[in-house]
Amino acid sequence: MRAVRIETCGRPPVAGDVPAPVPGPGEALVRVRAAPITPLDLLCAGGASYFGAPAVPYVPGVQGVGTAGGTPVWFPASAGMAPGDGSMAELAVVRAEDLVELPSGADPFAVAALGLSAVAAHMALTWRGELAAGEQVVVLGGGGVVGQAAIQLARLAGARRVVAGARSPEGRERAELAGADAVVTLDTEDVADLAARFSAACDGPVDLVLDPLFGAPAAAAARTLRAGGRLVNLGGSASETCPLDSSTLRSRSLRVLGYTNNELTREQRAAAIALIAEQAALGRLAVAHEVMTLEEAGAAWERQTAGTAGGRIVLRVA
Template sequence: MRAAQVVDCGRPPVVSDREPPAATEGYVLVDVLAAPITPLDLLCATGTSYFGRPATPYVPGVQGVGRAGARVVWFPTSAGMAPGDGSMAERAAVPEADLVTLPASVDPVEVAALGLSAVAAHMALTWRGELAPGEQVIVLGAGGVVGQAAVQLARATGARRVIAGARSEAARARAEKAGADVVVALDTDDVGELAERFIAAADGPVDLVLDPLYGAPAAAAAKALGPHGRLVNLGSSASETCPIDSSTLRGRSLRLLGYTNNALTREQRAAAVTAIAEHAAGGTLTVAHEVAPLADVGAAWQRQAEGTAAGRIVLRP
């Protein structure tokens, strides 16, 4: 079969022929239909992640969508995090218990583009953030896949107003397309200035902040929260530290909550993937993405790493 392989850590994968996987006990062979290039794939392949340096060569791809018999399924892998191969190949061997059956009408590429990023948005909003109908939400990093999904999922959950924060002009356009009521430019690290923008964009005190950025944007958004407001952090693409002042936390009895997909049980993850797929099949959830053939994985990988792609790149074996 044809497969992408990381041969040297720190370099893009190359496509080569290799023996297809065998179906061992408890595993199912999946014909891969779509495999996204995600930030976790890029991180693991550097050889510098907290998972350690992966044994090479290996097939990357921590998730994918494929066909297992008559079923269209979403599946995860541990490629790059533990020994074994991932989804960027014509076929993958996946534990039966990890397969999530998708609606027959769903677009495999759409679900692959959404994937675990949309799962994070959904669970951070609902499970950790306890979003209730009628509440007001700020979504930071709203031009990214997590942020675009969060804007739409907050609306689907019943939020009365969704305020987006995004850094670049292109990201702000994606956030607006996702359906944010107003988009705030995150073009400065001045916490006071950003806070004024969020407060002006809000219709009264904000109830929940979804934060994949941290840093100055999170500190500013926290100032727009009302009493007992919640901030759920699920990333640090702006900074590993955040200048939230003590008086803001104590004066409003705010809750700062962390989120990671790694905390989910298999059952929680499957339920979240199912919910995401149903939204996608119903036309209420989509994110900016582009499709590339597996043969072009090297160039696609490089563009995703550089941030020059139009969105999440999904490979079609």
């Protein structure tokens, strides 16, 4: 079968022929249709992640969409985090209990682009952030996949106003297309300046901040929160540290919460994927993405790494 493999850590994958996998007890064979190139794939294949350097060669891909026994499914994989192969191959072996059946009308590439990023957005908003109908939400990193999904999912959960923050013109445009009521430009590290921009864009105090960035944007957005407001952090793409001042935190009794998909149970993850796929099939949820072929995986990998792609790249496997 055709697949792409990481042969050297830190280098793009190479397409080639590999033996077809054989499922064992409790496993299912998935005919893969779509495999996204995610930040986690890039991190693991770089060889310096907190999971340690992966044994090479291996087939990357921590999630994918395909069919098992003729049924459309989404599936996870531990490629790069543990020994074994992932989704970027024509066939993948998956634990049967991890398969999530998809609605027949769901576009496999749209669902693959959303995937675990949308799961993080949904669960950080609702399960961790306790978003209630009628609340005002700030979504940082609104041009990224998590941010685009969060803007739409917050609206679907009943948020009355969603304000996004994004750095680049392309990111701000994606946030606007996702439905943000206003988009704040994140082109400075001046916390006071950013806080003033967020305050001007918001309709009064904010109830919840969804933060995949940390750093100055998170510190600024925190200043717009109401008493008892919540900030949920699920990433540090702007900085691993944040200049959140003690007076802001204490004077409003704010809650700063961490989130990771790794904390979810299999049942929580499956329910979130099912909801995301259903909303995608209904045309209510989508993120910017490109589709490239398996043979183009090396070039796609380099573009995703450099940030020059027009969104999440999804490989057309079959």
